[in-house]
Amino acid sequence: MGPYRDVDVVTVDELTSSKEDHIWRSKSLLGLFSIGDSLSHEEHSEHSEHCSEEDKRASIVRESMEVLRMNDRGGYTVPAEGLYPFQWNWDSAIVSAGWAVFDEGRAWEELETLFSGQWEDGMIASINFHQFSNTYFPGPEIWGTPDNPSKTSGITQPPVAALAARFLFENAPTPALARAKIDALFPKLLAWHRWWYKARDPENKGVVAILHPWESGMDNSPAWDETMQFPVDDLPPYERRDLTHVDANMRPTKDTYDHYLTLLYRFKKAHGYDPEQLYWISPFKVTDLCTNSILFRANRDLRWLALQLGKHEEVAEIEKWLDNGFEGFKSLWDEEAGLYKCQDQITGKLADAGISAAFLPLFAGVASKEQAAKLVKNLERWLSKVKYGVPSLDPEDPRFDQLQYWRGPVWLIINWMISNGLRHYGYDDLANRITEDSIQLTNEAGLREYFDPVTGAGCGGRQFSWTAAMCLAWLDRGAALEMGHKMSGPKKHLE
């Protein structure tokens, strides 16, 4: 038993709701995406003074469903037409929860297709290349992973899949189908989590390393500014495609891309993406808060699934990861700043930037009540400086840029995770502020990739799948279920 199980940690005494899942289960029985985070449809009706707001949300729900259908490429969903034409890892896991609200079979299929690209060693790559497209760089021809042609990228992304699998399983209108699906998926999820520890924590720190900023999903974060100072290699000439879809002032610079590609080519050329070597040779090796918080939370959900399936040995294995993870997180706490920080594993230094992932240990359930109180103080300060939360960087950081990728703007998926975490720790008012901001942003700017925290303007890609999924599974879950119900006839109501 890890010491955190009987000390003053919110996960233990406040998230407990059932005997079999006594440690890790979340407060609500509804599962992750809906844990008291959204006002139900009825609450919306009661609280909404303006009918037009309700009509607006109904049209956003319709549009969200249309966006998922439009971005559906047959078994998987692209994040956005043109800009991201393949299957991305954490996008797809989040998107499966959106599908689940109105098409149960399609939701499972999203995860199955994602896992169809699983490497022999267990890794799920950041991108699956199912069909040819020349609208994105770097594509399969550049990655050149051992498969020929390259079926996936050679690196990974935050492990959201177990969270999504639990959500689908726990809220399944057809339990028998869900049981069959989860029986098949569980060993694959477990293999991926095992891969994380074997490939990315061979030194038993309890927390895992990422070896490329793309692995964090927060690619251009100032948290990587110092760790990306390594010299770039001579690179073959290349042509970026992102700038044909999105303004250059919203995207990473050429210098940043040179660093991204230096890592890619080093991983490919010298080591054929062999994870056992990559960990030791990468000039970029960071303990990322986003990845580790999601992994910790995903381990809780994987443990819950293991309990449902009666897999007791696996439960013990996962609990060990949780125990070690709890210890590992301690090295990421900056007491003076009252924030969690990413850590350079090469120098041991904590990153100087306060980023939105600093609040994700609340989502993981790994912060103590005292740490949570300090995080909340910081978050309140951040929110007092912008109109819409949560900015991806402390607005008082001189590097704050309201439009630049992961250097200021708001992402809905991060808002969901932060508000979900806040609720677990009893900060409902603050969670409501974030939910309300997210509703306003989508009301005003639609289903954009991300949003300007100062003006509320939409940025990056349009008709973006994970933003649509967040409306369906989080912000408008009640209305979406009702609409889905009308479309497909009676099925078990999830709330």
Ligand SMILES: O=C(O)[C@@H](CO)O[C@H]1O[C@H](CO)[C@@H](O)[C@H](O)[C@H]1O
């Ligand atoms: O910018 C890019 O080319 C890719 C690189 O993986 O990254 C962005 O788009 C992905 C697809 O939506 C997201 O998964 C990432 O979080 C986001 O940063």
